Amino acid sequence: MQRIILFLVTNLAVMLTLSIAMSVIFSVFGINARGYGGLLVMACVFGFGGAFISLLMSKWIAKRSVGAMVIEQPRNSTEQWLVETVRRHAKQAKIGMPEVAIFNSPEMNAFATGANKNNALVAVSSGLLNNMTKDEAEAVIGHEVSHIANGDMVTLTLIQGVVNTFVIFLARVVAGIISNATRSNDQQGGGLGGFAYFAIVFVLEMLFGILASMVVAWFSRKREFRADAGGAYLTSKQAMMSALERLKQSHESRLEGSIMAFGIKGGKLVNLLSTHPPLDKRIEALRQS
Template sequence: MNYFRTAILLAGMTALFMAVGFLLGGRSGMMIALVVAAGMNIFSYWNSDKMVLSMYGARQVDRNSAPEFVGMIEELAGRAQLPMPRVFIMDNPQPNAFATGRNPQNAAVAATTGLLNSLSREEVAGVMAHELAHIKNHDTLTMTITATLAGAISMLANFGMFFGGRDNNRPFGAIGTIVMMVLAPLAAMVVQMAISRSREYEADKLGAQICGQPMWLASALAKISNAAHQVPNMEAEHNPATAHMFIINPLSGERMDNLFSTHPATENRIAALRALAQQMGAGDGNWGGTSAQPTSAPRSGAWGTDAGTRRGPWG
């Protein structure tokens, strides 16, 4: 089903790309856009993860450079019955994280230094379990390719300002160009919103089940949401088409759960996690506790005996 949804998404984004080409150059522009879109689909399938990681200056770490963080990912991946993903850290003060890769065998997870330095280990575990849930649900291919194509559509639309409205090959002239410049990025954003918001709820639920404590993720979401709108993420601001990949919208001014937000309202996500915690019989789950600690929680020895109080840096 996920592969079918991916195919439908690619077809829709390709059609949107062709529509922009048609408005810019008529039938010839549409055919050129089709060829470009086909090439981008192929390129994105194999390389979109590398592009996004490079865009954010992510550096790969291992057990030598970040032993505790990598050990955490390894244990959570085992609990999720996933292959060990590549692990990256982004030097960015905003607390945030994302996952990418065309399939679980070629996946990667990335967290910012802001996330590792400001959240407790339980909260980081909840966040990274959420990202592993995206991998397990095969969301990462769809999300990464969508980011690539949405960015290309917005860029192509912006090219319209450099063309006059007098080209007879373009059916709607200057009016069509203006409409295209406004509607094409908006349409790409709506597509991103549609695929991202429902998947965030699904990843929250599965991620909570992977780490064993929904309230770890709920606590992390509250902290990240508050900090994300105070600490700018300049790479994300320059590449807004990638915003839907992050666990919390990294762009400024996106607090409301409205039509144009790529993420559900954090309050709604936390409420859903609280309800899940009640269903699972899980409490706040402070690391090292007795009453709230579920038997399925990751063992504390993997990250140290003081895992409930320590923070980063973790490499």
């Protein structure tokens, strides 16, 4: 969960920053921001730029956001086992050895992130190591290594780049329509001023950004089933199913709770924004595979 939420939040922040920069560039150099052809090109450049900057920053942000400590030299048998398990799975999955980290949290959780298959990070919570059996923890690690091997972060980055492009483009098109409608009804012929126009663009980008996050979350949910299958392949189907059953004991994570605090608890909106399918569906998919 963490890797996708962090990626989406970082991407939104970077995209909004780049969008403001793009507006300034348009204003300073007198570029017609409402010309659809040029606007689409610029939206594409800044949209994909924001997504790839988020990807390149993903390891750095992930480590600092959860306080993950990279294991440079194992200090005990648990850290030794964790490093060797990641190494074995990485070799099976034919990827480079990822960085391995532990973060202090009572939740049973883990994530993988990174810009490419040979420069990734696998982080595991202390709660997972303390509350899962070794077979279950190994299956979770296999799941995360499978995310790396499947290139999921790069895939989601490309998808995010596409939706970013449309967010930037549509926000300005709609703002232009509003500006033209205001001008036609204004006897003075003024229409929206520069500040009002950019304020509308900013609000529209926030709203369209939420809708875009739903699209990315839908793709993320699909990728989870593949990662579960990968975890089962690297360990066993029973171990992966047992790990998912164990995760149901700590299904309400603090990270999810912070999102729900904004008033989206319950109902279909939570499902649309969820980056992971329900655990029961994931278990059933494994059972039928």
